[in-house]
Amino acid sequence: MNALLNTAEAAHPISSDKVDDASTTTVSQPLPTSGALKKAIALEPAIREQIAEQRQTIRNILSGQDSRLLVVMGPCSIHDRDSALDYARRLKGLADEVADRMVLVMRVYVEKPRTTVGWKGLVYDPHLDGSDNMAEGLSSTRRLMRDITALGLPIACELLQPMLSAYMDDLISWAAVGARTTESQIHREMVSALPMPTGFKNGTDGGIQVAIDAMGASQHGHRYPGFDDSGQPALLHSPGNPDTHLVLRGGHHGPNHDAPSVEKAALALRAAGVSGAIMVDCSHANSGKDPARQPLVLDEVIRQRLNGMSSLVGIMLESHLETGRQPMGAELRYGVSVTDGCLGWAESEHYIRMAAKRLSEPV
Numbered sequence: 001m002n003a004l005l006n007t008a009e010a011a012h013p014i015s016s017d018k019v020d021d022a023s024t025t026t027v028s029q030p031l032p033t034s035g036a037l038k039k040a041i042a043l044e045p046a047i048r049e050q051i052a053e054q055r056q057t058i059r060n061i062l063s064g065q066d067s068r069l070l071v072v073m074g075p076c077s078i079h080d081r082d083s084a085l086d087y088a089r090r091l092k093g094l095a096d097e098v099a100d101r102m103v104l105v106m107r108v109y110v111e112k113p114r115t116t117v118g119w120k121g122l123v124y125d126p127h128l129d130g131s132d133n134m135a136e137g138l139s140s141t142r143r144l145m146r147d148i149t150a151l152g153l154p155i156a157c158e159l160l161q162p163m164l165s166a167y168m169d170d171l172i173s174w175a176a177v178g179a180r181t182t183e184s185q186i187h188r189e190m191v192s193a194l195p196m197p198t199g200f201k202n203g204t205d206g207g208i209q210v211a212i213d214a215m216g217a218s219q220h221g222h223r224y225p226g227f228d229d230s231g232q233p234a235l236l237h238s239p240g241n242p243d244t245h246l247v248l249r250g251g252h253h254g255p256n257h258d259a260p261s262v263e264k265a266a267l268a269l270r271a272a273g274v275s276g277a278i279m280v281d282c283s284h285a286n287s288g289k290d291p292a293r294q295p296l297v298l299d300e301v302i303r304q305r306l307n308g309m310s311s312l313v314g315i316m317l318e319s320h321l322e323t324g325r326q327p328m329g330a331e332l333r334y335g336v337s338v339t340d341g342c343l344g345w346a347e348s349e350h351y352i353r354m355a356a357k358r359l360s361e362p363v
């Protein structure tokens, strides 16, 4: 190692008076290693088995072996434990009720990608006040995910900062890469190592090719720098992830859940030789971020499915206990999203029941 460094230095001698080598970052807070946190907040063997089965169920839906609809639903972001567990208990009841037609997976989104700046999620700032206690955010996230899993629910999560994925990857049954990061090579490398099915969203401009390229890239193994469970920097070698799929979320020019857009996406997936499974995100640019429009998107997806569009295997809903959203502030209303507007629980339950009923009717 030293010989290598010495050779490089000899080839490019550095004059110390010309170099400003001070890093612009300071250590704000030491963090536990992912291995230490996984040990401190460990999973029982029965829970690990449950998660393995839930991942397999999702794989079966993506491959068409299981004809139930995959439904990823829950808050845009989790900002407090009590309302998340309250939501999870209600969702578990609904999941059991529709289990013969749908598999319900709870959105437990703890990192938020921002268009510019804003609150970045429970992991970053668990007190929602800019104090950014990430050590606490990581452990409260693990505890919350473990407790939701113990209710019997599978967990969906967007993985945004690749360094953080190792702190929670054993708890997640379905992962997402968001519209702002689908084109990133670093995220494709991360997905190539993930042990669970993963959806790539189309880009914010509505382009689906970036997601198709991402699926192709992440099904291959990669060598890339990272950290092992003990925090040691290392060149990691991933096996490749065969269980990726496209998520249509609309774009700057409007929605892309209409039948022509879905047919076009299905053709492009087939031409690229990647999985043909498609999930429609009923929120974001497909609803114009108006939660009241999400049921219309859901309705349209069910209609296409009943008309024979078998590529449509899943939907995503942004749903919380109460409808709408609220700005961050000292007095937060219980069960209301602090990021994008969500459907309230009563409407969510109603529209999921309606969709399940339509799926069970003879075509």
Ligand SMILES: O=C[C@H](O)[C@H](O)COP(=O)(O)O
Binding pocket: 076, 112, 113, 114, 115, 116, 117, 118, 284, 339, 340
């Ligand atoms: O899903 C959430 C948001 O759409 C995404 O994080 C971007 O949010 P922003 O535009 O408010 O930053």
Ligand SMILES: C=C(OP(=O)(O)O)C(=O)O
Binding pocket: 076, 109, 113, 158, 177, 178, 179, 180, 201, 249, 281, 284
């Ligand atoms: C940020 C999200 O979506 P998108 O990447 O589609 O904007 C999300 O689902 O929370």
